[in-house]
Amino acid sequence: MTPHALPMIPLRLTIPFVFMCLNGIATAQAPQVVTLQSREVDLSYPAESVVEAVRQATVAAQVSGRIVDVRTDAGRRVKAGEVLLRIDAREAAEGVAGAQAQLAQAKANFDRTRNLFERKFISGAALDKAAADLKSARAAAGQAGAGLSHATATAPLSGIVAQRHVELGEMAAPGKPLVTVFDPKGLRVIASVPQYKLAGLRGASRAKVEFPETGKWIDAARVEVLPTLDANTHTVTARVYLPDDASGVVPGMAARVHFVIGRALKLTVPPQAVVRRGEVSAVYVLDASGAPRLRQVRLGEAVAGGELEVMAGLSAGDKVSLEPVKSGIAVRQAAAK
Missing domain, CATH: 2.40.420.20 (conserved putative lor/sdh protein from methanococcus maripaludis s2 fold)
Structure with missing residues (x-):
């Protein structure tokens, strides 16, 4: 027309x-x-969305102590296993020394008890108790050693530091976030689509992602629609994966997804x-x-x-x-x- x-x-x-x-x-x-x-152009259904990283992890403290060494900051690239920061481990080290001493004492007590049992001076129950004490001491020593290793926070994956949540000299406590790292090669946008659009969306295998502020358009690598709806909002979550070479896109950015539903x-x-x-x-x-x-x-x-x-x-x-x-x-x- x-x-x-x-x-x-x-x-x-x-x-x-x-x-x-x-x-x-x-x-x-x-x-x-x-x-x-x-x-002939693609007919699409637009939906507001937010960029997130497919692979993102927040490293949290597992021991208490003061942060004595910080080796990274937001925006820095890190490799998996790289040291991010260290927590004062003197208290944990003392705990390891005490656990090792108790292990040595339990081992010596077990050896004496076994020798007495072989000479028929004590019952089998006493030997069983000594063996149980030795196992408990070994477990305590292993736990103390693991706690000492937790004083060093390392990167769980290779990527970019999104945020450092602590500063040098702050106190760390178990569960406190330390550093967030994400992989920039795996990004996707998350959109909520109303229920009445679900029928047309199920058949959409292609999508284009628009970034209105920059005018950039990116062809999506894959579209994934979750099988369940939110009972409160009656919307379904759609995940639209971006190609690995998507430049200038970071988690948290606002975007608009255009789900391709036909041509005209x-x-x-x-x-x-x-x-x-x-x-x-x-x-x-x-x-x-x-x-x-x-x-x-x-x-x-x-x-x-x-x-x-x-x-x-x-x-x-x-x-x-x-x-x-x-x-x-x-x-x-x-x-x-």
Whole structure:
């Protein structure tokens, strides 16, 4: 269907203030132009989402003590097993020494008890108790040694330090977060989709992820819809995985997922060609002589790929300027002559 043309906007009411300030500046080159054509585009359902890391871990303290050595900070790349920080382990070391002493005493007592049992001076119950005491002392010594090793916090995976939760000299306690590390090669966006959209979403195997602030679009590597809904919000969680080479994306970023649910023939215009003044949208269209003319248009939602659907004001074959600033300056200069 060919969109109906909308009335031309009076030029003197729509020339931006910046064009007045730039009056008299000559443009060395003509603005870039695109010829509009109807094309088959993806139909999509947009949903707000948040970026998260697939592999992320928070290292927590397992022993109490003061932090005496910090070797990392937010933004730093680390390797799995690399030391991140150390906790004062003197108390734990004393515990290890005490456990080892008790183990030595229990072993000596067991040897004496066994010797007496072999000579028939004591009963088997006494030997069993000595053996149990030896096993208990060995377990206590092993536990103390493990606690001493927990004084050194290491990276659980290779990646980037997202946040360091403690500073040098602070007290650590069991369970207190120390450092959060994530793998930048495994990112995904999490979106909540209402129940009434679930039927169409189940068949969506492709998606595009938009980052509105930067204008970046990324093709998703995989779409995963969880099998259950939230009983309170009646929404289903969709996980959209990004490719490993997605640059400039970090956990916590806001994004918009466009789930591809079909294809249709539409007339679209690049977003950089659009001039917006409040609720009015317009583009510079070149006339038969090649001169730019500002024309009001009615636009729909962005299709998967970033271009805007044209509802009215433009037709296939129209030549639209991709550099409205240059076109506006040219119009202003022509009006001043």
